[in-house]
Amino acid sequence: MNIILFDSGEFSSPACDSLSLPQADPRAAHIIDVLRRKPGDTFDAGLIDGPRGKATLSAITSGSAALALTFRWASPPPPLPPVALIIGLPRPQTARKILNEAAALGVSEMHFVATERGEPSYAQSTLWTTGEYRRHLVAGAAQAFCTRIPRITFSNTLAATIAALAAERPGARRIALDNYESPASLGETLATGRHSAFVLALGSERGWTAAERGQLRAAQFDFAHLGPRVLRTETAVTAALAQVLAHLGRM
Amino acid sequence: MNIILFDSGEFSSPACDSLSLPQADPRAAHIIDVLRRKPGDTFDAGLIDGPRGKATLSAITSGSAALALTFRWASPPPPLPPVALIIGLPRPQTARKILNEAAALGVSEMHFVATERGEPSYAQSTLWTTGEYRRHLVAGAAQAFCTRIPRITFSNTLAATIAALAAERPGARRIALDNYESPASLGETLATGRHSAFVLALGSERGWTAAERGQLRAAQFDFAHLGPRVLRTETAVTAALAQVLAHLGRM
Numbered sequence: 001m002n003i004i005l006f007d008s009g010e011f012s013s014p015a016c017d018s019l020s021l022p023q024a025d026p027r028a029a030h031i032i033d034v035l036r037r038k039p040g041d042t043f044d045a046g047l048i049d050g051p052r053g054k055a056t057l058s059a060i061t062s063g064s065a066a067l068a069l070t071f072r073w074a075s076p077p078p079p080l081p082p083v084a085l086i087i088g089l090p091r092p093q094t095a096r097k098i099l100n101e102a103a104a105l106g107v108s109e110m111h112f113v114a115t116e117r118g119e120p121s122y123a124q125s126t127l128w129t130t131g132e133y134r135r136h137l138v139a140g141a142a143q144a145f146c147t148r149i150p151r152i153t154f155s156n157t158l159a160a161t162i163a164a165l166a167a168e169r170p171g172a173r174r175i176a177l178d179n180y181e182s183p184a185s186l187g188e189t190l191a192t193g194r195h196s197a198f199v200l201a202l203g204s205e206r207g208w209t210a211a212e213r214g215q216l217r218a219a220q221f222d223f224a225h226l227g228p229r230v231l232r233t234e235t236a237v238t239a240a241l242a243q244v245l246a247h248l249g250r251m
Numbered sequence: 252m253n254i255i256l257f258d259s260g261e262f263s264s265p266a267c268d269s270l271s272l273p274q275a276d277p278r279a280a281h282i283i284d285v286l287r288r289k290p291g292d293t294f295d296a297g298l299i300d301g302p303r304g305k306a307t308l309s310a311i312t313s314g315s316a317a318l319a320l321t322f323r324w325a326s327p328p329p330p331l332p333p334v335a336l337i338i339g340l341p342r343p344q345t346a347r348k349i350l351n352e353a354a355a356l357g358v359s360e361m362h363f364v365a366t367e368r369g370e371p372s373y374a375q376s377t378l379w380t381t382g383e384y385r386r387h388l389v390a391g392a393a394q395a396f397c398t399r400i401p402r403i404t405f406s407n408t409l410a411a412t413i414a415a416l417a418a419e420r421p422g423a424r425r426i427a428l429d430n431y432e433s434p435a436s437l438g439e440t441l442a443t444g445r446h447s448a449f450v451l452a453l454g455s456e457r458g459w460t461a462a463e464r465g466q467l468r469a470a471q472f473d474f475a476h477l478g479p480r481v482l483r484t485e486t487a488v489t490a491a492l493a494q495v496l497a498h499l500g501r502m
Contacts, residue, residue: 002481078479105490106480144480187497227502228329229357229395230253235489239356242490243497246438251478251490 046147088204103140118204297398333448339366339455354391369455
């Protein structure tokens with residue numbers, strides 16, 4: 001955690017300028033045990049999807065077992081890069097890594113979709129049903145010293161997601177990664193023009209079906225590969241995002 | 252494991268065409284339990300730093316608790332991309348991820364060096380002292396369906412490593428990642444010319460010292476950053492490698 005993030009819902013006053021953080025909260029342990037802050041000390045704090053600023057540890061109230069924190073907010077970080085990811089629903093352990101890494105690298109939105117070759121039971125994971133996924137987004141943003149977290153969906157079909165993004169991001173460059181039917185690599189594909197927004201689709205572990213390729217083509221997706229080496233999904237996401245973010249001048 | 256890798260030292264005959272694999276070996280469990288191979292079935296196999304080919308499970312000898320395997324070798328994979336990584340010795344858990352991911356993405360060599368702001372005790376980790384690091388390289392190569400594993404050093408200084416690479420890779424483009432003193436991003440830096448080989452240096456978690464920056468500059472390294480977001484070392488390695496491999500036409 002390079003910045004400690006708080007949710008506006010945690011504050012009792014709408015001014016978001018003070019808070020009592022229970023010592024049982026993992027952030028309290030981080031402030032005391034890792035950052036080694038004492039009463040009067042400050043640390044970097046942020047309001048999720050809001051400003052960054054400084055928090056002061058005003059007091060440790062041992063009776064109520066809580067940290068009294070006060071905040072001084074500055075300006076918010078720049079908007080997230082205009083990149084939307086579509087990802088065939090991966091096994092939960094892979095999804096956790098992708099949520100964290102893509103939130104750290106910086107994307108605006110991530111859509112996890114059921115695919116024909118995917119495993120439908122993955123959608124029933126507690127990762128999605130308990131809201132645990134949000135914790136990984138916040139951890140990724142905190143790593144990146146950012147307050148902004150990507151928008152997430154995880155129960156829409158590929159077709160519905162493609163259609164929604166066609167309406168919401170009409171000018172974006174659309175690229176689907178596919179190791180089997182791509183005429184060129186992602187690097188070659190990006191070199192053919194300059195684009196200012198992207199929709200990037202990655203299939204599930206076993207790839208796209210012919211029907212899914214048809215849907216993607218009909219929605220103006222071009223296909224690109226990441227070279228002959230077989231990469232784990234989380235490595236492919238980071239490698240593809242790095243190229244797209246560099247193209248956008250963000251990396 | 253997309254290909255199961257064997258070491259020439261495991262074969263009793265120099266022809267490397269048959270082998271008795273103890274059932275206690277993790278590869279035996281993978282062949283039986285994950286690939287579900289029965290006697291007579293084949294699977295993808297490779298000889299480390301040698302050819303790919305097909306292995307046949309000839310028999311399961313329950314008395315000696317071993318799999319009898321025979322091999323038919325084809326051609327070796329293409330050489331690894333001409334990229335040498337220099338990495339400030341990271342905590343062992345981070346090093347494991349980097350070893351695996353960089354071996355999967357494809358680099359020729361990785362040099363883990365002590366840095367002034369690094370933690371010297373990391374070099375005493377069992378990861379390095381027991382040779383465990385090689386297991387992560389083999390796993391990364393097997394993921395990538397490749398037999399070639401990067402050359403590794405982990406007990407040389409930054410100065411000695413820079414000097415050795417200056418002699419061994421005189422024409423390579425040299426870039427050091429540095430989030431603090433870089434005039435341009437890696438993407439911008441790569442866009443300034445075409446290069447066919449790279450030496451890429453990443454510092455330890457707390458970055459380079461002024462003395463180390465001086466050593467790198469004197470050895471013709473240019474400095475580049477990966478944008479304003481603070482990335483974990485393993486994410487930075489993958490993101491930087493993806494850009495360099497794309498530049499080389501490998502991704």
